[in-house]
Amino acid sequence: MHTTNIIKPLSVDSVIFGFEDDQLKVLLIKRIVDKDSGTWALPGGYIKYDEDIDVAAARILEERTGVKVFMKQLGAFGEVNRFPDKRIITIAYYALVKPRNFALSLEDDASAIEWVNVYDLPKLLFDHGIIIEHALRSLRRRVRIEPIGFNLLPNSFPLLSLQRLYESILNTTFDKPNFRRKILKMKLLIPLEEKQEGVAHRSARLFKFDKNRYDKLIDKGFSFEV
Amino acid sequence: MHTTNIIKPLSVDSVIFGFEDDQLKVLLIKRIVDKDSGTWALPGGYIKYDEDIDVAAARILEERTGVKVFMKQLGAFGEVNRFPDKRIITIAYYALVKPRNFALSLEDDASAIEWVNVYDLPKLLFDHGIIIEHALRSLRRRVRIEPIGFNLLPNSFPLLSLQRLYESILNTTFDKPNFRRKILKMKLLIPLEEKQEGVAHRSARLFKFDKNRYDKLIDKGFSFEV
DNA sequence: ATGCATATAGTCTTAATGACTACAAGAATA
DNA sequence: TATTCTTGTAGTCATTAAGACTATATGCAT
Numbered sequence: 001m002h003t004t005n006i007i008k009p010l011s012v013d014s015v016i017f018g019f020e021d022d023q024l025k026v027l028l029i030k031r032i033v034d035k036d037s038g039t040w041a042l043p044g045g046y047i048k049y050d051e052d053i054d055v056a057a058a059r060i061l062e063e064r065t066g067v068k069v070f071m072k073q074l075g076a077f078g079e080v081n082r083f084p085d086k087r088i089i090t091i092a093y094y095a096l097v098k099p100r101n102f103a104l105s106l107e108d109d110a111s112a113i114e115w116v117n118v119y120d121l122p123k124l125l126f127d128h129g130i131i132i133e134h135a136l137r138s139l140r141r142r143v144r145i146e147p148i149g150f151n152l153l154p155n156s157f158p159l160l161s162l163q164r165l166y167e168s169i170l171n172t173t174f175d176k177p178n179f180r181r182k183i184l185k186m187k188l189l190i191p192l193e194e195k196q197e198g199v200a201h202r203s204a205r206l207f208k209f210d211k212n213r214y215d216k217l218i219d220k221g222f223s224f225e226v
Numbered sequence: 227m228h229t230t231n232i233i234k235p236l237s238v239d240s241v242i243f244g245f246e247d248d249q250l251k252v253l254l255i256k257r258i259v260d261k262d263s264g265t266w267a268l269p270g271g272y273i274k275y276d277e278d279i280d281v282a283a284a285r286i287l288e289e290r291t292g293v294k295v296f297m298k299q300l301g302a303f304g305e306v307n308r309f310p311d312k313r314i315i316t317i318a319y320y321a322l323v324k325p326r327n328f329a330l331s332l333e334d335d336a337s338a339i340e341w342v343n344v345y346d347l348p349k350l351l352f353d354h355g356i357i358i359e360h361a362l363r364s365l366r367r368r369v370r371i372e373p374i375g376f377n378l379l380p381n382s383f384p385l386l387s388l389q390r391l392y393e394s395i396l397n398t399t400f401d402k403p404n405f406r407r408k409i410l411k412m413k414l415l416i417p418l419e420e421k422q423e424g425v426a427h428r429s430a431r432l433f434k435f436d437k438n439r440y441d442k443l444i445d446k447g448f449s450f451e452v
Numbered sequence: 453a454t455g456c457a458t459a460t461a462g463t464c465t466t467a468a469t470g471a472c473t474a475c476a477a478g479a480a481t482a
Numbered sequence: 483t484a485t486t487c488t489t490g491t492a493g494t495c496a497t498t499a500a501g502a503c504t505a506t507a508t509g510c511a512t
Binding site: 087 | 233236273278279299301304313367
Binding site for chain 4: 384385386402403406407425426427428429430431
């Protein structure tokens with residue numbers, strides 16, 4: 001990594017959430033450089049002098065994963081001793097993505113990159129565990145009042161997947177018929193002709209999220225709520 | 227202000243909300259130093275090398291107002307051109323306070339310090355207007371699901387004051403009997419013997435917020451909602 | 453063909469909400 | 483003193499949403 005042209009006391013770290021095998025996961029990398037070797041960490045990097053911080057966050061993630069995603073800022077983490085020896089304050093971001101769209105590619109300074117279950121994390125570098133906790137809290141708050149959960153699912157999905165998604169984020173369970181009723185009543189899902197394939201039981205209808213419709217409803221004062 | 231021992235590319239700015247005359251207000255200062263003269267701005271300062279950022283935010287506010295308050299981090303604002311000539315990223319904080327407890331004291335570099343209606347702001351320094359917008363959005367989200375509004379009111383208050391508070395924050399109106407019913411049903415307010423004094427109409431009973439009770443209810447899964 | 457897992461439709465009860473009406477209290481006024 | 487004005491406080495009624503269920507439909511696997 002080049003160290004010229006960066007703002008030295010500031011870094012960016014990203015919590016990338018994905019949903020895979022009915023589990024909420026986080027993208028982690030394991031570094032091989034210097035004494036951090038062997039510790040899992042959030043993908044991160046440094047901000048350039050002539051770069052907006054939001055842009056820096058997106059660039060760094062793209063460098064590591066090849067995918068451009070919209071990042072939401074979580075906040076700054078700046079305890080005096082969070083980083084050893086030096087005083088580095090990090091600005092954390094998070095994003096919700098579809099893991100299938102990610103072709104994970106290793107960079108020079110990483111020995112591994114993996115999706116890890118958010119409820120079963122390894123020991124993490126510095127305060128990255130705390131950052132993930134904060135991100136999860138923020139996600140839980142937002143996911144209930146904004147239709148952001150769909151960013152974690154494929155474009156078309158059965159209702160039960162959506163339910164499992166909310167259950168794993170909110171760490172709870174819902175009654176199936178009731179969840180179904182509530183979601184469908186919002187009229188935000190377009191029922192497709194397609195059905196599930198390759199399942200060992202009655203196949204479910206697939207739906208897709210209707211972003212257009214959502215925007216219109218919002219203008220009319222509608223508010224999403226799960 | 228001393229410029230030694232600070233982290234140069236980082237500042238802290240605070241949005242202090244207060245409720246006065248049934249209006250939601252923000253604490254602003256007008257600086258007289260250098261070319262910023264005459265522009266209203268958020269109280270702010272620089273972070274020291276050996277100081278947590280949350281502590282820096284509280285210290286800076288205390289220096290300007292003499293009052294120690296708990297600050298909530300809003301996030302980092304880091305557009306390349308937000309600050310003229312230099313690249314300075316600011317971490318914004320906000321807090322809810324009782325204006326009566328504040329003895330506003332001028333510092334050397336400020337020519338005025340004032341509570342200003344948040345819906346009628348003057349032109350502000352740099353991106354401070356944007357920061358206030360973000361703070362207001364965050365406040366609106368939080369105030370509906372956490373009992374933080376009470377921090378803006380005196381310890382004892384009539385129900386209508388609470389209603390006016392929510393109305394001014396959320397920029398809406400509520401039906402009086404319905405608001406009353408909703409709030410009282412939560413059992414978070416302790417009715418006092420005292421009544422309003424010096425009002426030209428029937429005096430209302432005063433209440434105080436029961437923090438203890440709230441903490442207990444939270445443990446039982448209760449969730450505050452307005 | 454039978455079981456089994458999931459999909460999907462619908463019922464019933466209870467609680468919350470929004471829109472009101474009505475009356476009470478007490479200072480100001482006429 | 484009587485009246486009026488403003489706000490406080492209690493309660494009604496209809497509508498809607500939520501939670502806990504029951505019941506039936508499909509279709510693969512044995």
